[in-house]
Amino acid sequence: MALFAYRCRNCGLFTFPLPCLCRSCGGREFEAVPLSSRCRLITWTRLFALPSGYKKPWRSFGIAEFENGLRVTGVLDCKNPMVGMELHAVRGIVRTHPDARSETGFIFQAENGPGLLP
């Protein structure tokens, strides 16, 4: 799955998800643009109290910043997360529901490969 974000056609602000209106310039037209995978970890947590529908004991999440300034929240797949570390993002299945429906989203992995996504 290709990595993408949205860009305001008026001022160039990168954003995700698709907004109704650009918070920077008020523009209303956006285009989907490919996103380079390099990003940096802003903060993270390992969540043990998962919402209903999970059979896993825990899952890590983080907020990462891309080189174009875009920040997004995603699943963190990395053994020893550290604030500020370089990561690369992929788009993949982030959650599978009990009825087999699945959700896609950002997954952040360490440069030296994925960790231990449960």
Place this chain on the structure above:
Amino acid sequence: MRSVGICGIGHTKFGEYPGSFLTMLCQAALEAMDDAGTSGGPHHVIDQILVSTMGAGILNHQSGVASAVADALALCPAMAETVENGPASGGSALKLGYMAIASGLCDCVLVVGGDQMTRVPGPVATDFVATMLHPEAEYRLGLTLPAFVGMFTRLLMDKNGITPRDLALLAVKNHANAMLNPLAQLHKPVALSDLMDKTETRRRDRIIADPLRLYDACPISDGAAAAVLCAMDRTQALGLRTPVRIAGIASATDTHVVANRADPTRLDAVRISAQHAYQMAGLHPADVDVAELHDAFLILELAESEEAGLFPRGTSHLALRRGETAIGGRLPINPSGGLKAKGHPLGATGISQVVELVHQLRGEAGERQVPGARTGLAINFGGFGNNVVSTLVTTRKEDA
């Protein structure tokens, strides 16, 4: 605008409520009506009912709750609406009640809020609370409120030098305060040594969203709280009790998508709503004698106290260490026990905070009384800080 005061307050014991959702709301409402001196019945003086709840639809499978309350309390044909603004629903209902009276539309408004969260399994309650996150960018991924608080806590601890011991000090303080509040959910003192012990207790105090532990978070609660609001210049004519004045009330929003915030350690909606409330009241942070802050997670008590100007940035944990925020300290915070130990039935919380402040300002808070308290601040925090209501109540004269 007309001045608005609080004439009556009511509050159920937080924890597990044995009766129905409607019974719980009506119990708090009747207590507030009796306290205000309007006992209801055919000659009642209530023009408007506002019911705050976040979970009525999802947890109780009930809609149109305000209509049910109007009928159950025999207040028809009073106007009635339900208010949903996440965990800030209670503060919002108070604000809307204030607006209704200040505008001249109403003289007297009954505000009652509550939720019943203990009857569903923990993961279902967690999922219900998470529905206030952004559906596409956050909720879908399995993110929860504690996940965002965990990510926030990591950054703020690192930035300001807040230690796990500081969070434990907050738990000790708020649990101790709740021991003095008969309506609090947790009547269980905790010792600093228990929370800092790395062995047995630590295993019970498990990590829920690293670095957040179980004792850093509030319990799951049932409960209701209520207040009768009245135009200050109409209380005598309506035969109501001497009111505590709402000097300032304001709310502010922030980005729904948490990742879009320029500084992930700032809570702009707290800062802006508090500033607007101070401006409206003609008061300053230094005028606050007691505060009830939204410590659904303990770190928020520190962060909100700084955003609201009660302490300079990066210093609230130092004031905590010096005991300044304990009852008897310079600026007691959460004498009720806070959400942490009093409990957090979402729709009740914003009203419950103001109920505590009214007790304090009336000088009727018993063992947890803040001596000489004249002005109180409540911060009711919705979403992960995306919708916040700040309320200032005071016994100071209007021109003072």
